[in-house]
Amino acid sequence: MKFLGSILLTAAVISGILGGCTLNNVDQDDAAATYFKENNLKGTFALLDNVHELFTVYNLKRYRDSAYAPGGTFQLLTTLLGIETGRYxxxxxxxxxxxxxxxxxxxxVKGNDAAMAKVAARIGKDTLQYWMDSLHYGKAKMVSDSEQIWKNDSLKITPDEQLGLFAKLYFVKLPFQKRTQQMVRKLMIREDNSLYSLAYKASWDLLPSGKYIGWITGWVEENKHIYFFVINAEPISGRPAQGALIKTAKDILKHYGFFEGKK
Known part of the structure; x- marks a missing residue:
């Protein structure tokens, strides 16, 4: 269970909690399977309760052992670097x-691939490569400024790595200026009301193999308690529905009692 040292220790460190997590903190729960199937998806879901160091996961093998192209979620890194490097x-x-x-x-916010590809090209392959290596964001090597390795299936990351990256952004613990991280963190927020705040980045990408891969990663906050979640998925058949990822995420979170201001 090496993944526990990755995400749970990361969560403990960035939240200032001392002490590690044991297997007793991990709940393998198949409840999410119903919501994946209802939305024509198969994949994995994980939820980290940062306050109590509780970790709930559906399809542990896929969460722990599988890596996929980040696709549009790579825009988190390019946006951060675009501002951090002064290109923007x-x-x-x-x-x-x-x-x-x-x-x-x-x-x-809108996942404009053409615009974000221009941002990546302006940052340049050497700078992108440096930060991918520094952040241990996959192991791909860029060969040109125009190469879109985040969607050509040469760069792959695990759901665990995705969850850890977004958690560090929330706690402003990435190796970037505080201003940069706070600016991008604010862009993540999609719903904010008196009961809860929901932030996420989602994307569907068609890989060169002809396979669709989907990600939604973010956090939900209620009563000043923060929870991080990630979904990695693919359609069971055909093309994925445009809103399938967020609907699945919200269905699962609602199952666990979110969105009522009672967590």
Whole structure:
């Protein structure tokens, strides 16, 4: 169970909790299977209760042992680096793609692949490679500034690595300026009301193999308690429905009692 040392120790360190987690903290729960099937998906789901160091996972083998192209979730890293390196002043900076102009923040939130590819190219392969290596973000090697390794299946990461990266962003513990992390963390928030706050980055990508891979990673906060979640999935058949990832995530989180302000 080496993955426990990866995500749970990471969570303990970034939240200032001392002491490790034992197998008693891990709940393998198949309840999520129903919601995956209802949305024509198969995959894995994990939920980390950072306050109590409790970890719930569906399909442990896929969560722990499988790695997949990050696709559009790689935009988290490119957005951070775009601001951190000074290529872009902030999330309001403009990107021109053809005859269209969008802000960096909008490109990230809406998953504008063409705009974000321009951001990655402007950052440059050497800088991207340096930070991928420093953050232990997969093991791919970029060969050109225009190479989109995040969706050509040469770069692969595990759900565990995804969850750890987004948790570090929430706690502003990535090796970037505080301003940069807070700016991007704010872009993650999709719902914010008196009961809860929900933040996530989601993407569907068609890989060169012809296979669709989907990710949704983020956090939900209620009563000042923070919980991190990740879904890695693929369609059971055909093309994935556009809203399948967020619907599955919200269905599962609702099953566990979220969105009522009682967690």
């Amino acid at each position: 002043l902030d999330d309001k900076s403009l990107i021109t793609v053809g005859t269209d102009t969008v802000t960096l923040g909008d490109a990230f």
